Amino acid sequence: MVTKRKSRFAFLFAEVSAAPLLVFRFAFGIMMFLSTLRFILKGWVDVLYVKPTFFFPFYGFEWIKPMGAVGMYSVFTLLVLTAFLVAFGWFYRASIITFFLLFTYVELIDKTNYLNHYYFISIVSFLLCFMPPVNRKTKSVPRWTVLTLQLQMALVYFFAGIAKINTDWLFHALPLKIWLPSRYNVPILGSFLNENWIAYVFSWCGMLFDTLIPFLLFNRKTVWYAYAFVIIFHVLTSILFPFIGVFPFVMIVCATIFLPKEFHERLIRKSAVVERSETTLVPPAPNLRTKLILLILCLHFIIQFALPFRYLLYPGKLFYSEQGFRFSWRVMLMEKAGYVIFYIKDSYTGKIIEVNSREFLTMQQLKQMSTQPDMILQFAHYLHDLYAPSLSNPQVFAEAYVTVNGRGSRLLIDPTVDLASKEDGFINKKWILTQ
Amino acid sequence: MRHHFVVLVCILLVISGCHPKNKDQFDRTSLLTNLGNNIIVPAYQNFNATVLVLKQKGDAFAASPSLTSLDSLKQAYLASYLSFQAVEAYDFSASHDLRTALNSFPADTAQMKSNILSGSYDFNTVNNLRAKGFPAIDYLLFATSAQEVVSLFTTDANAPNRKQYLNDVMSEITSKSNAASSEWSSTFIGTFIAASGMDVGSSVGMLVNDMSFEMERNRRERVGNSLGYVGSLSSGVLSPYSVEAYYSGYSKELLIENLQQSKTLYTGAAGNGFDDYLDYLNATYYNDPLSTSISHQFDVVIQAAQDVQGNFSDALVNDKPTMETLFLELKKLTVMLKVDMSSQLGVVINYSDNDGD
CATH class of the missing domain: 1.20.1260 (Ferritin)
Structure with a gap:
């Protein structure tokens, strides 16, 4: 021994x-x-x-x-x-x-x-x-x-x-x-x-x-x-x-x-x-x-x-949700592209406005964010904080379309979920569709 | 070791010798040659020709303002604005941003009034971005009745300044159009065709990027703004004045022309276009070829625009549902161009040249 x-x-x-x-x-x-x-x-x-x-x-x-x-x-x-x-x-x-x-x-x-x-x-x-x-x-x-x-x-x-x-x-x-x-x-x-x-x-x-x-x-x-x-x-x-x-x-x-x-x-x-x-x-x-x-x-x-x-540990399709995707040596593994539109809703008046994300992000950031749910969430929180002083309890929604490996573009996350009310973290993000 | 390498090279050479049956080999150079020589450069030349007429009619109107000379100026304005849609749709030559310089709308009437009153202004400042170009002509010629416009250019106290202003606006359009057109025809067309790679800054990448950008502009600025869907938080209400060519009421014609020109660029008319490229790549959209799906969506959007009753600012009030349909169909087309097409072309649409992964 x-x-x-x-x-x-x-x-x-x-x-x-x-x-x-x-x-x-x-x-x-x-x-x-x-x-x-x-x-x-x-x-x-x-x-x-x-x-x-x-x-x-x-x-x-x-x-x-x-x-x-x-x-x-x-x-x-x-x-x-x-x-x-x-x-x-x-x-x-x-x-x-x-x-x-x-x-x-x-x-x-x-x-x-x-x-x-x-x-x-x-x-x-x-x-x-x-x-x-x-x-x-x-x-x-x-x-x-x-x-x-x-x-x-x-x-x-x-x-x-x-x-x-x-x-x-x-x-x-x-x-x-x-x-x-x-x-x-x-x-x-x-x-x-x-x-x-x-x-x-x-x-x-x-x-x-x-x-x-x-x-x-x-x-x-x-x-x-x-x-x-x-x-x-x-x-x-x-x-x-x-x-x-x-x-x-x-x-x-x-x-x-x-x-x-x-x-x-x-x-x-x-x-x-x-x-x-x-x-x-x-x-x-x-x-x-x-x-x-x-x-x-x-x-x-x-x-x-x-x-x-x-x-x-996460349910759903990895290539869409990307939960647990990084730090795993997944190199050049998929062709993915996306487009995301953010909406702000005033809880009191019910008015909905589309945000021009270009005003806040670089083209590279826009491109990366449009395919990655956790980044979309981060930006949604940023928008919430930005509009909080001028709107009553702003809600933030995202309409995100992605294509993975040439499959027709589809909704990545639930566009009816107020992302400002969702926290980032390691637990499963239920608002990601394609699960 | 060396042995194996020689064998490998031999195998590769042998394989490359027996060409696979050339199943319609696609060639980006032929795509770019067709789009550049047969669509883009002619569009610039055509635009430049209409601008020349516009300037002539403008000079004639300034020399003797009358209902007749105003009418022919208005016609020249429409012809020129329509032909501008073709160059706006693929506007990325090295040094010109005609889209911003000549067509930032809605017009800033307060700025124009103060410019005319003071007689001193610099079109290169940001303040004057929406006080020049086509939106300015639209305002100057169409804001009031024809008779009143004529008197504004004759008997009105500010008539000389107003004439000067109209002249300056048209001179800027002329010089920008000249510069862009001659740059494309002389040097840029060569650069454009030569950049046939797939890397950052390639012409295919730039075109795809620009097409999706333009479609996003159609959706947001030509339609969405007026519906109150996009823009600053003070909006959220219908704003008929924010459409393109609000005073002349040509918003619908201009958008339709823009869409048709975009479609021409996409199909490449008689030659190689993006649809042929997508077919070569066997790109699919759900169960259909992506090429025909996009083509079809172009038609759907054009039809949706034609379905709008009257111009957009009237339709907002009388026919809002068709405007909303148009907005939604434009969104679908934007997604298809920006997401599906750019993804399947395998083009690197990186905005900064950087390491990849």
Whole structure:
């Protein structure tokens, strides 16, 4: 009994090469440096965090507020700076913690900008906070460090894969059947993209790739083949769906954490200006601090495993209600569009007025809100508070039409329910139709 | 490794060699070429030609105001306003927002009165947005009886200022129309056709976005405002004066023309249009092809507009149910364009260029 437990610990604390971790941290830091810099240069800070007058915070994080132009640009400047420091391991701990907190702060400001991949970056930077500050001279690290990052990567792929196990994706080849034909001008593949069968091939291959790739990446015998597939898969998605931006490349780079250490060691050696002296670090003993770290990581992974399944607690169609949709690696899973009209009713006079939502929201916010019931509810409360001084007990109604995967548009929520009287929360929102 | 890659490339090459039987390959470039060359540019040219006539008739009226010269100016105004509906429906060239500049209604009569009285005004300010363009001409020529209009431009104390004002309004229309028309015919048509991709800022995306925007404007501003359904909280009551072309009473004709022009853009007339594109994509709406469902809804809306008795401001009082029907049918069409069509085209209608997911 005792020996078994000991050996299990020994596995986690076994010395492995520090090279994969060093390369990962460097690559991650550089990518974040470039993408946060790009974010500023493209003017997105202004468009997404300064210009809007109303924001959609996450439930429980309503206290998170943007900080105005000076504040937001300072935050992004710090992100650029700390990402750079992380890449080179300077002031490592302070830098990565700052990066994690600021990045997550930015993501929590407005649901409109939620992307699974931003969530991924938040998580990776969170995990990096617990990693030892390795440098070029570090020879070895305990295995749990590299394993943590590998496991996180594996989870992303795996859950993205099982999310695809649904009738629309597998048996109707939706939404690829909608997306692919319009890509007819892609070289070579283009002329096939209007064929039904290719949508099915891509759907099934995509599902199989996502669910199986973690296992192939973990296996030393198949890792190089798996990595080749990773490259093909992400390059292909990037060609077919150019609007997904930098993320295919983020995944390609991050997946190098699975490659054998020789790859990383050669990379480090190639970039070395002077031959480094092999200093051996004292192998880290499982002290109280590391045990605490492992406990935190353990909890993290339990949550990570549970979150994608929380949708099962809600009745109704997930793709319409989106209850339990976010934070579950449901990437490019459906084609959804919507249109929502808000009405304010004066309880005393009974007068009903249609609101011009454009006056309050950016086009991007309108677009995101129109398909997501919790955002519609948030905006309804905003409208209620806005009109409360001038109307007697204003009621707010929403007439929202959505289409999912090309099915004819239909009402998303009950247009007769006064949304101002409904609270946000984790309990089932009964006013969502299509349940 | 390298082996496998070579095999993969070979397979791809072989497959690409044997083209699938070209089942009417669709081509966005041909869609844009047709819409641009055969519909949009001619619409601008046509509008520009009517504006030229309008200006001539305006000058003639100013030179010798009479019932006859007023009448031919009124006719030129109607012809020009009708042809404007065609360019308003797809108004997104780089530097012109004719929709806002030339057709912000209802007219701001108080602002116009004070402008005429003072004789000094700047059309580029926000205050004057509803004191110029077609709504201004509508007010200046139709607010009172023809005889009174003639005297307002002859014997009235402010006649010189009023003439100047009418002239300035028409000059602005002329210069904006000229600029937009020549930009489209010379450089913008090339840019428009070249942006045949599916990404942010592509012409297809812009067109779809603009078509749904225009349909929303038809619903809200051309019909809904007058019903008191939309707008500020002080409304909520019928407001006949808020329709388009309130004084001349052409609200119905203008909306019908607008809808017909939108439909032409949708069908592409004789060439490739959005309906062909939707068919190519096998888009469905419940159990029917989406293309025919939208086409049908266009017809329903046009019929609903034709069913309105008289102009919209009269119908509000005498025939409110048909106005309400029109409002509802416009909403259905808006949803179909904005939700179903834009979704099924697979176009990225992102408003800011950003990372996706």
